[in-house]
Amino acid sequence: MTDKHSQHGFHQTDNKHSVYSISLKSNYGSSGFHRHQVGQLLYLSEGITHLSLPDQQAVISPSRAAWIPPDLEHATVMNKAHHYQSLYFDIQVHPDLPKYFCIKQVSPLLRQMILDVEHWREPWDESSIYALKAQVLVHEITAAAEVPVQVPIPSDRRLAIVCGQLMQQPDIKYSLKEWGQIAGASDKTLSRLFKSDLGISFHHWRLHVRMMHAVSLLDKNLSNTDIALAIGYCSDSAFTHAFNGYFGYPPRQYKRSSSN
Numbered sequence: 001m002t003d004k005h006s007q008h009g010f011h012q013t014d015n016k017h018s019v020y021s022i023s024l025k026s027n028y029g030s031s032g033f034h035r036h037q038v039g040q041l042l043y044l045s046e047g048i049t050h051l052s053l054p055d056q057q058a059v060i061s062p063s064r065a066a067w068i069p070p071d072l073e074h075a076t077v078m079n080k081a082h083h084y085q086s087l088y089f090d091i092q093v094h095p096d097l098p099k100y101f102c103i104k105q106v107s108p109l110l111r112q113m114i115l116d117v118e119h120w121r122e123p124w125d126e127s128s129i130y131a132l133k134a135q136v137l138v139h140e141i142t143a144a145a146e147v148p149v150q151v152p153i154p155s156d157r158r159l160a161i162v163c164g165q166l167m168q169q170p171d172i173k174y175s176l177k178e179w180g181q182i183a184g185a186s187d188k189t190l191s192r193l194f195k196s197d198l199g200i201s202f203h204h205w206r207l208h209v210r211m212m213h214a215v216s217l218l219d220k221n222l223s224n225t226d227i228a229l230a231i232g233y234c235s236d237s238a239f240t241h242a243f244n245g246y247f248g249y250p251p252r253q254y255k256r257s258s259s260n
Contacts, residue, residue, distance in 0.1 A: 018093035019134045021117040022086045029078040035071050039089040039097050041141060042066040043106065043114050047082025048216050051075070056152045057167070058103055059212045061219040063254070064147050065104050065114070072101055085114055087137075094138045104144040113137045151208045152198045158183040159193050166206060170213045171232040176202050206232075211246050214239070215254070224251055 029049075042051070043065040051058045051066055052075045060066050068074055070091060078084065091097055106114070113136065120130045151167070154160050161183040166172060177187040179202075185193070194202045210231040217227045228239035244250045 018090040019117060020088045023118045024084045027081050031076045033073050033075040035073045038070055039091045040068040041087040043085045045083045045085060047078055048219055049076050049078045059216045061215055063106055065106050067098050067102050067104055069099055087117055096142055097138060103147040105147050110140045110144055113140060151212055154197050156193050156197050158185045159197055166209050170210050171230055173232055214243060218251060218254055
């Protein structure tokens with residue numbers, strides 16, 4: 001899948017509307033790194049996408065959407081069947097939208113409004129019902145809670161070895177000393193690099209990665225026990241405790257909110 005706006009972005013001069021939607025269904029999609037000249041809200045009503053930015057990665061599931069401000073380089077990979085909605089916003093018309101990248105929790109109302117945009121077929125101006133809907137949509141996006149599931153990516157070569165392997169296999173339980181033997185650095189050096197390069201500790205970074213994978217697996221309806229083992233926890237209860245501490249609610253509540 002290649003987004004037709006990926007090279008030049010959506011221009012107000014190309015379209016009369018300040019909000020524009022692309023909706024695609026596919027079994028696989030990969031955009032490559034690109035940027036837009038407008039703001040983008042990336043949402044999947046079905047499936048999962050892995051979103052990469054120059055300095056972080058995130059997983060987007062049907063309970064959340066990624067807000068990508070203009071000119072921010074990003075890439076998406078969707079390995080399974082998915083239904084992709086991408087909304088583009090002229091931020092000169094809608095200046096209240098966030099100025100930074102963030103992941104937003106998608107309420108049932110926001111979900112329906114995102115899906116509705118692709119049906120705005122009639123020509124519309126600022127006095128039409130679609131213009132009023134656009135204002136409400138922007139309000140819902142800005143008011144939606146932000147979700148902290150972005151994983152910062154290191155620039156140091158030694159950290160990249162550690163982080164790269166854990167991103168692929170979050171169930172690895174190596175200590176920082178064991179990782180140091182693999183990466184060619186002492187555990188103290190790695191500990192210092194995590195804080196200086198990424199701004200967080202090794203354990204906090206690994207928690208980010210595990211929770212990112214947990215969300216992806218919950219959306220595939222795996223059991224808590226299977227998820228726990230897949231991301232490095234020894235039991236269902238240990239995973240539930242970590243998930244609740246990170247998000248503020250247990251996995252079962254996340255499943256309910258995702259299915260609404």
